[in-house]
Amino acid sequence: MTREELTDLFYNAPTEELTARAGEVCRRVHGPEVLLRGLVEYSNYCPCGCLYCGIRGGNSRVNRYRLTDGEVLASVDAGYERGLRTFVLQGGEDRKFDTDRIARLIGMIKERTKNEAAVTLSCGMKSREEFRTLRDAGGDRYLLRFETSDPELHRYLRDGKTLAERLENLEWIREAGFQRGSGYMTGLPGETDEIRLNNILLCRDLELDMVGIGPFIPHPDTPLGGAEQQGLDHALRGTALLRLALPEAHIPATTAAGSLEPDGREQMIRGGANVLMPNLTGVEYKKDYLLYPGKICLDESGVQCIGCLSMRVKTVDRRLSFARGDAPRLVGAAV
Numbered sequence: 001m002t003r004e005e006l007t008d009l010f011y012n013a014p015t016e017e018l019t020a021r022a023g024e025v026c027r028r029v030h031g032p033e034v035l036l037r038g039l040v041e042y043s044n045y046c047p048c049g050c051l052y053c054g055i056r057g058g059n060s061r062v063n064r065y066r067l068t069d070g071e072v073l074a075s076v077d078a079g080y081e082r083g084l085r086t087f088v089l090q091g092g093e094d095r096k097f098d099t100d101r102i103a104r105l106i107g108m109i110k111e112r113t114k115n116e117a118a119v120t121l122s123c124g125m126k127s128r129e130e131f132r133t134l135r136d137a138g139g140d141r142y143l144l145r146f147e148t149s150d151p152e153l154h155r156y157l158r159d160g161k162t163l164a165e166r167l168e169n170l171e172w173i174r175e176a177g178f179q180r181g182s183g184y185m186t187g188l189p190g191e192t193d194e195i196r197l198n199n200i201l202l203c204r205d206l207e208l209d210m211v212g213i214g215p216f217i218p219h220p221d222t223p224l225g226g227a228e229q230q231g232l233d234h235a236l237r238g239t240a241l242l243r244l245a246l247p248e249a250h251i252p253a254t255t256a257a258g259s260l261e262p263d264g265r266e267q268m269i270r271g272g273a274n275v276l277m278p279n280l281t282g283v284e285y286k287k288d289y290l291l292y293p294g295k296i297c298l299d300e301s302g303v304q305c306i307g308c309l310s311m312r313v314k315t316v317d318r319r320l321s322f323a324r325g326d327a328p329r330l331v332g333a334a335v
């Protein structure tokens with residue numbers, strides 16, 4: 001879809017029409033299946049100061065944790081036994097949980113899953129060499145959301161870090177050979193229609209394999225705690241337009257959408273999303289990884305969540321898939 005067509009739809013198409021079109025495209029390209037990815041939140045230490053983030057370094061009210069290798073692997077084992085074949089390692093930019101340690105963990109995960117499982121990394125910004133190290137260790141995919149395409153808003157929200165640095169990291173991720181994921185938050189204070197459209201166009205121009213949108217939910221212990229909460233509409237429209245712009249991309253129905261509205265994830269699936277991410281992190285840690293308040297599924301294990309997700313996707317005429325779910329451009333090729 002061209003930039004002009006996307007721009008026209010962005011400004012003129014009603015949400016119902018957009019989500020119906022996107023749902024059809026999703027079904028045609030990905031079938032009725034919703035891919036599962038098992039999430040492990042390995043550390044909530046982060047020295048960064050992103051204004052919207054509940055685990056930002058400046059929030060002294062967070063109970064900090066760092067999983068042991070054994071705890072990470074136990075979560076992976078539980079998911080693998082249940083049939084999951086993608087694991088997402090996610091954490092703050094914790095200097096003590098460094099690249100060498102993540103690389104070692106990738107090797108251990110590959111070994112115990114007999115190389116069947118894909119490993120996705122969501123470990124923040126790295127150097128060019130570090131991305132290569134993680135890819136050489138067997139990492140399959142890397143997620144790094146740019147959060148907003150507006151350079152000034154980005155610098156403000158991410159405590160001085162520039163959009164250009166983030167985009168350079170995304171280039172290094174592609175260069176290292178990862179399946180590449182990015183995305184943004186929507187409903188941020190200071191966000192305009194023009195920024196929302198540019199977010200979508202940037203995802204399209206980056207030709208992402210995976211793209212995620214999360215609605216901004218103000219966390220009371222952050223500088224944006226008093227900001228206005230927007231509804232789910234921006235995220236729904238964004239998801240639908242991304243599906244039309246990038247038909248093959250894997251797009252999650254984000255937990256933030258489910259936290260904002262009880263059927264938020266189902267709405268996103270109906271309108272173009274095709275991925276769900278049960279959280280395999282130990283229940284004793286989940287409550288301490290709150291990027292935003294009101295996060296759902298904190299008292300259930302990720303494995304228990306799969307049963308609930310199975311029922312939820314049925315309500316929108318879909319079924320869960322335990323496949324690895326690599327980028328379609330690589331299916332049939334070595335990954």
Ligand code: SF4
Binds near residue numbers: 055056091
């Ligand atoms: S958004 Fe990521 S980098 Fe920023 S403070 Fe939170 S965990 Fe750290």
